[in-house]
Amino acid sequence: MSAFQDLPRWPQLADNDIEAAVAALRSNRLAGSGNSTVQDFESALAAGQGVEHAVAVSTGTAAVHLALHALDVGPGDEVIVPTHTFIGSASPVTYLGARPVFADVTPDTHCLDPDSVKALLTERTKAIVAVHINGCAADMEALSAVGAAAGVPVIEDMAQALGTRSGGRPVGGFGDLACVSLFEQKVITSGGEGGAVLTNNPGYAERLRRLRSHGEGPIKGRPGLIWAHEVGYNYRLTSVQAAIGLAQHARLQELVEARRHNAARLSERLAGVDGLELPVEPAGTTHAFWKYVVRVVPGEGRPPAAEIAATLRSRGVPVLLRYPFPLHKQPAFAEHQGVSLPVAERLSQELLALPSHPGLVEGHLDHVADEVRRAVAP
Numbered sequence: 001m002s003a004f005q006d007l008p009r010w011p012q013l014a015d016n017d018i019e020a021a022v023a024a025l026r027s028n029r030l031a032g033s034g035n036s037t038v039q040d041f042e043s044a045l046a047a048g049q050g051v052e053h054a055v056a057v058s059t060g061t062a063a064v065h066l067a068l069h070a071l072d073v074g075p076g077d078e079v080i081v082p083t084h085t086f087i088g089s090a091s092p093v094t095y096l097g098a099r100p101v102f103a104d105v106t107p108d109t110h111c112l113d114p115d116s117v118k119a120l121l122t123e124r125t126k127a128i129v130a131v132h133i134n135g136c137a138a139d140m141e142a143l144s145a146v147g148a149a150a151g152v153p154v155i156e157d158m159a160q161a162l163g164t165r166s167g168g169r170p171v172g173g174f175g176d177l178a179c180v181s182l183f184e185q186k187v188i189t190s191g192g193e194g195g196a197v198l199t200n201n202p203g204y205a206e207r208l209r210r211l212r213s214h215g216e217g218p219i220k221g222r223p224g225l226i227w228a229h230e231v232g233y234n235y236r237l238t239s240v241q242a243a244i245g246l247a248q249h250a251r252l253q254e255l256v257e258a259r260r261h262n263a264a265r266l267s268e269r270l271a272g273v274d275g276l277e278l279p280v281e282p283a284g285t286t287h288a289f290w291k292y293v294v295r296v297v298p299g300e301g302r303p304p305a306a307e308i309a310a311t312l313r314s315r316g317v318p319v320l321l322r323y324p325f326p327l328h329k330q331p332a333f334a335e336h337q338g339v340s341l342p343v344a345e346r347l348s349q350e351l352l353a354l355p356s357h358p359g360l361v362e363g364h365l366d367h368v369a370d371e372v373r374r375a376v377a378p
């Protein structure tokens with residue numbers, strides 16, 4: 001049995017995170033729309049991503065939902081979403097009565113392919129959701145150009161990409177709106193669940209704040225009174241979550257550097273393994289390596305990725321098949337089954353995410369790399 005049968009798990013909260021949560025509890029200011037800890041967290045997030053406004057919400061899925069709602073997505077509309085992503089990128093389109101239109105991804109970055117988007121645009125297209133998958137920056141220059149030419153706004157889904165940069169700038173400020181997830185596994189967490197919508201547009205920010213809290217807001221000419229301007233949701237973050245988020249956010253750079261260090265170590269140890277393609281970092285970008293994803297190139301005598309994953313798991317290395325079911329092939333989106341998205345369909349049989357989180361030390365990573373090498377090229 002391996003000495004690394006039980007690799008450390010993620011997340012690992014620091015004492016600071018826990019003390020911040022306790023202090024928020026002791027404050028007896030736990031929730032509500034004007035909560036100052038939530039506002040402090042929003043200011044830190046906005047400043048960190050170089051945007052004007054951050055609106056904290058209860059999950060990343062709620063963030064996508066509110067971003068789409070702020071763009072007035074509704075029945076009869078189409079929203080283009082990559083098929084190679086987590087379902088939370090797409091399900092909110094359906095909540096609003098609109099239709100997700102699944103697009104293909106590029107073979108190297110696994111992010112939304114601008115050419116695929118271009119081919120799917122119609123007069124009903126209301127938004128494009130560009131996902132920075134695994135922490136790799138999507139090609140926002142090309143995607144924004146496609147959106148701008150068609151007059152269609154672009155939402156960045158940066159659930160996996162706090163810490164990702166492009167052209168020296170953090171992601172989140174390239175699209176009209178951007179969605180953050182603070183789920184426990186993400187680059188940073190607000191204590192299990194959480195999210196935020198980022199924007200430079202003050203009109204969207206005001207609407208997002210209102211939608212997050214039942215659609216309620218001040219009444220013009222009636223100081224001190226509020227009412228519901230429209231039907232909204234309760235998607236607020238609590239002060240305890242915001243306090244943990246703030247403490248974690250202070251360590252964002254350190255955590256991203258640890259992920260990048262671990263990715264570099266794995267790449268060094270896996271270089272030259274026959275049949276294994278290592279993750280790419282597009283020129284001019286910084287990959288946050290929320291996931292370190294390798295491609296098993298099909299070849300004679302080489303086991304397929306699913307078999308390699310099973311072997312690795314049996315040896316105590318918790319690898320994941322990376323989206324073995326593209327969204328358009330899942331029962332939830334049964335009406336899209338006939339669509340052909342060849343790159344994502346092929347990748348769904350070939351990608352593996354290896355353990356690489358900041359809780360792992362070099363010994364763990366070397367062990368992971370040795371086991372992968374042994375399983376891929378036995």
Ligand SMILES: Cc1ncc(COP(=O)(O)O)c(C=O)c1O
Nearest residue numbers: 059060061086088089159181183
């Ligand atoms: C790409 C992507 N979008 C959206 C979400 C939804 O975020 P949450 O789990 O916080 O609702 C996730 C979370 O896993 C994600 O990875």
